[in-house]
Amino acid sequence: MAHAGTLDIRGLNKQYEVRGEALPVLQDIHLTIEPGAFVSIVGSSGCGKSTLLRLVIGLEGDYQGEILLNGQRIAGTSLNRGIVFQEHRLFPWLTVEKNVALGLLNSNLTEGMQRATVREHIELVGLSGFEKAYPHQLSGGMSQRVAIARALVNRPDILLLDEPFGALDAMTRAHLQQELLRIWQQEGITMILVTHDVEEAVFLGDQVVVMEPRPGRIRRVVPVDLPHPRERTSFAFAAAKEAVMHEFAGHPAAELAEPPLKRGEPLAPASQWQFAV
Numbered sequence: 001m002a003h004a005g006t007l008d009i010r011g012l013n014k015q016y017e018v019r020g021e022a023l024p025v026l027q028d029i030h031l032t033i034e035p036g037a038f039v040s041i042v043g044s045s046g047c048g049k050s051t052l053l054r055l056v057i058g059l060e061g062d063y064q065g066e067i068l069l070n071g072q073r074i075a076g077t078s079l080n081r082g083i084v085f086q087e088h089r090l091f092p093w094l095t096v097e098k099n100v101a102l103g104l105l106n107s108n109l110t111e112g113m114q115r116a117t118v119r120e121h122i123e124l125v126g127l128s129g130f131e132k133a134y135p136h137q138l139s140g141g142m143s144q145r146v147a148i149a150r151a152l153v154n155r156p157d158i159l160l161l162d163e164p165f166g167a168l169d170a171m172t173r174a175h176l177q178q179e180l181l182r183i184w185q186q187e188g189i190t191m192i193l194v195t196h197d198v199e200e201a202v203f204l205g206d207q208v209v210v211m212e213p214r215p216g217r218i219r220r221v222v223p224v225d226l227p228h229p230r231e232r233t234s235f236a237f238a239a240a241k242e243a244v245m246h247e248f249a250g251h252p253a254a255e256l257a258e259p260p261l262k263r264g265e266p267l268a269p270a271s272q273w274q275f276a277v
């Protein structure tokens with residue numbers, strides 16, 4: 001079992017420069033994530049969820065405030081943090097095992113150990129027998145399993161997932177949510193999941209961080225004190241979901257609409273509003 005450090009985000013502010021003007025994207029984010037926790041993040045499009053993950057993974061270093069892992073400031077990417085995106089980002093000309101092995105490019109394991117680790121992780125995501133398959137021979141769900149195996153192959157302490165099941169059909173999504181839960185319990189690592197799906201957030205998260213946009217802020221952290229596996233049809237589950245949904249209630253529709261409405265732009269008919277949650 002991995003022993004992840006505590007992730008401590010303190011007074012985080014992030015802005016981008018757009019056409020010479022500073023665009024505040026994240027404002028005053030404070031969040032402490034204990035080792036081994038499962039934290040879900042929900043919020044409308046553009047509220048900075050992906051930016052927050054990019055900062056935690058270390059792909060961007062330009063920010064104000066502190067992002068500390070085990071008390072150390074995060075400086076650049078590291079093998080102890082893995083990430084999975086909505087698109088699987090597999091190389092089409094490489095087999096499943098070669099795609100997973102790519103995650104080990106910077107590791108110092110011997111060749112034999114690398115082979116064993118790759119095999120173990122293909123098994124972990126339930127793809128034994130598909131080692132020699134190419135991405136075009138896999139379904140969307142299977143491709144995401146490969147992406148998860150690749151992200152875990154270095155045995156990271158933290159796995160970040162940015163809407164990993166967003167492009168999958170409902171049945172596959174529900175199945176992969178259970179699989180992710182199993183992997184989390186088996187590996188004992190910290191998982192941070194960004195999702196548009198409140199049910200997914202509540203099914204998996206110990207806490208659901210609700211963000212609000214322009215600039216991206218944390219509106220509330222909703223604890224989900226329910227044992228796993230969670231029964232989606234139970235009253236307690238519905239109540240937890242309701243607590244998260246409540247944070248979106250009473251917001252002007254424009255705040256949840258996607259794409260963000262610009263000042264002065266005519267409002268689309270209500271039938272065309274797209275809610276991000």
Ligand SMILES: Nc1ncnc2c1ncn2[C@@H]1O[C@H](COP(=O)(O)OP(=O)(O)O)[C@@H](O)[C@H]1O
Pocket residue numbers: 016017018023025043044045046047048049050051052
């Ligand atoms: N590289 C960038 N340059 C300028 N603006 C960006 C950049 N990346 C993201 N943004 C802006 O930051 C905001 C937050 O984006 P993002 O983190 O992708 O939101 P989310 O993942 O919640 O949809 C958006 O307004 C987006 O347009």
Ligand SMILES: [Mg+2]
Pocket residue numbers: 049050051162
């Ligand atoms: Mg995003």
